[in-house]
Amino acid sequence: MTRKEKIINQSLRLFSLNGFLNTSLRDILEAAQISKGGFFNYFKNKEDLFHQVLSEARKIWREKNLYGVDRIEDPIGKIVRILKNYRDRYLMDSENFPGGCLFITLSVELDDLRPHLAKEVNEGFVRFKGMIKRFLDQAKKSGRLENGGTTGEITEMIFSGMLGASLMYGASKSRKDLNGTMKALISYLEKISASRNRV
Secondary structure, three states: OOHHHHHHHHHHHHHHHHOOOOOOHHHHHHHHOOOHHHHHHHOOOHHHHHHHHHHHHHHHHHHHHOOOHHHOOOHHHHHHHHHHHHHHHHOOOOOOOOOOOHHHHHHHHHHHHOHHHHHHHHHHHHHHHHHHHHHHHHHHHOOOEOOOOOHHHHHHHHHHHHHHHHHHHHHHOOHHHHHHHHHHHHHHHHHHEOOOOOO
16 A cells, blocks of 8 residues: 555544544544655645545445446346345444544535535435446336336335434444344335346
């Protein structure tokens, strides 16, 4: 791991635990064991670091949540795999995200105080919802989606359920509650799916 990678990695962990605004440059320097001058060799300022941390967090998110999705043909099965990955691979990743979902933490924290940064975080949510809706549209087009509402409504329900599960798990660390929420989402998808070929 290079020095720059170490700064990004440690900042990712700190932002997950404390948020961006509540993490000081001193906190970052201490965690990465680097001098202030060393920091500014790689980053113009803390906001520059934010962008690079966000990029790394998105890369990890894709690796964790999209694992195995490309090997599944059934579009509903793809969503079920994402939900399972979110539960088992992403939310359980205490190495990178010890404080829980970084994107939720940043979105809530930055909304009023740094709206331009919150907008960048929220763009990821929009893209994710777009992906889920595309899978649902594919399922509907192929006759694999039965009556359960519009694909837009189902997308919002899945997304809201995932956010709720993440918030509750971040607060309680109850695997039982997390499993219950994710099981309910998966069960709903299976009920409205005409396809019987599951993950």
